Amino acid sequence: MPLDGDTDRSRRAVLKAAVALGGASALSACLDRTSDEPVPAGDPNAKPTGQHAWREYVRHDDDGNSQLPSHQILLYLTLDADGPPSADDRDALAATLDALDRAYAWSHEGLLHSIAYSPAYFDRFDESLPDGVDLPEPRALSPFESPTLDRQDAVLHLASDRADAVLEADRALRGERADANDVSVPPLTDVLTVDSRRTGFVGAGLPAQHQDAAGIPDSKPVPEASPLFMGFKAGFRENQATEDYVTIDDGPFAGGTTKVIANLRQRLADWYDEQSHEERVMEMFSPGHAAEGLVEGVGDNLGSDSGIDRFVDALESDAREYGRVGHAQKAARANRDADGNVRLLRRHFESTDDIGSDQEVASLHFPSLQRHISEFEAVRRAMNGTDLTAVTPAVRQRVNNGILEYIFVRRRGNFLVPPRRHRALPTPRPE
């Protein structure tokens, strides 16, 4: 039985909360779910050391690709006072996060969560981060973007397949209710202020349900099978870094990782209305994928690997021959280390948030995990394809240049995800 056990009351509460989450998907998820199933409670001693250890605890498809939790919330948080946080602040936040651990199993059916800290947060301290931690201030990474930089102190990421769980945790953290999953949770807002609350969803069916959002043409083009608004799967297992690979391996933050979170507005009218599936495959993957007919529908047939590595060397010749280049093809060239390992672990999800307004506009929250922020920056720069505009005038700054015509970066923030043992307001050199 959800919430406080009173079916009607709890149902109303869930519905109300679901509306706050922003739309039909959360709502229908609440209605459709097997609501008699309790949300599994947590064992604080059964949590992995890394806050970003999600892979073993989420669903996988038949090809072993991770299926990220359907419902996600990002709470951007600021400390009210100047200077470093106090020991009391630290204890209070630790108590809040510990309570969440007791309330929910570390699972897509319970709640996955992680808190991460910005360079601005660590600037509150006199001492600096260890040399091995690469956490620069966020910045514009393309010659055609001027994002607002997220420089809040911290961001708390909540994720679950259970909309009711993620919403209840969110409300408890923000002090709108005293408990979550029957566990008393001291509100986060005793210590931190929520500067920005962002929500989203991912997985087959949910983008199609949200395609009334501005930015998606009226023709309702988003396929039911697509986990994302643009109509294709992403994050194939072989094209993602492993959690081990992105984990910092020494120093006080060993076991942690770095996280870049961007928010991109999506404008998909021309993507869907002016282009065929084949042209979309060219721009999302590579012209070779289209020529060889490698992508059926949303790309389930690709299995666990988009096959992009085979087309990276063809970038310039594709630009000349087809007058366009693929998004994945461009990014992949910077997303492999010398041994061929993938460097980034992307965990993006869709949204109808239009940060700063109440409008529902198609957007994408793009968290990416990597050992070093500079690795993300290199991949993003490779994705700009600026070099390819010199190869042929057919490839322009945004046009015929992967998917750049359809995505507009509005926000970007850089964060350090400490290992679980240092997750509560860490100093730059925690013991």
Added chain:
Amino acid sequence: MKRRALLRAGALAGSLSLAGCSSLIETRAAGVPPVPEDRPDGIYHPSHVEGMSMVGMGTGGDYAVGLMYSYPHRFWNVNGDSVSLTKIESDDAVHLMASVWDPETMTVIPDTGLSLEVYRDGSLVSQEAIYPMLSQPMGFHYGANFGLDGDGTYDVRLSVGAVSTRRTGAFAGRFAEPATIEIPFEYSESAKNELSFERFDEAVATPGAVDPMSMEMLPDSFAPLESNLPGTVLGSGTSNGARLVVTALESPPAGIEGEASETPQGTYLAVSARTQYNRMVIPAMALSGTLTRDDETVYEGAFDRTLDPELGYHYGAVVDGVESGDGLTLSVDVQPQTARHEGYETAFGGLMGGMPDVSISVP
């Protein structure tokens, strides 16, 4: 839409005046002449010309921008060899046009990315990457059709991308950052319908062009007169409406990088491309050339897109000197990657394709 339906819609919305309805009924769109038949393979006189009105200007970073609007236009998009008609959609309210220039030299910057956000009362109405375009009255500009939410005040944010085209002379190192410039747009359908809409008869589809239209305060996108080009003009030729004028400079302008990032030694050959009739700059081609001397090839390679305050936008290559009697053959490998307004869609490659080589003999 039928008049009665419109009146009903007006009553329901409570915002459309009767006068607005009557002007809607006589939509200009209904009166747009069809695309002329029997268009020549080259620049031709269009069926009509729409007037335009200045919305405003602004500056930011290294750039100045001007925003103009007109009736929604049909135009032809160019992607590589493919040229496709973009029709006017029923919900298009305006064609928004932007010009980007350097406020110091008043040089139009024709080869960057431009995107445009339209807001009303803080709400997003539209956001698009808009396309570089060539039209006979205006020459080079960036443009797209946009839908709007009726009469009112809009905020238009223009985001100019950093220029990746090679810059030389006083432009070296400039235009390296993006900028966003906001311009308010007071839109009313009735004011739009006051814009001129000129139809033509006999001249339609004959070789030729309508006159350039100049906008007050706005730099035009003319290529320099031959007599004003720096260096020694070696000759010119025309390829499917694109006139290529070749000038030779004794040394390359600053900003041309050779191997080891040093300015290479040699003669700089610059090709200034402009439309026949109107002398509007033609950007975004891939151009290559072969220089021969006594049956030997002394240069064969690309002429790179380059922006220079003296030469204007041009295509340049460093060669090991030119001598009287040398032959230069220029080939357009990729036609100008700009959308085309009517009268240009069959030129510079365009719908029928083909831009013949231009050969000149060095005098």
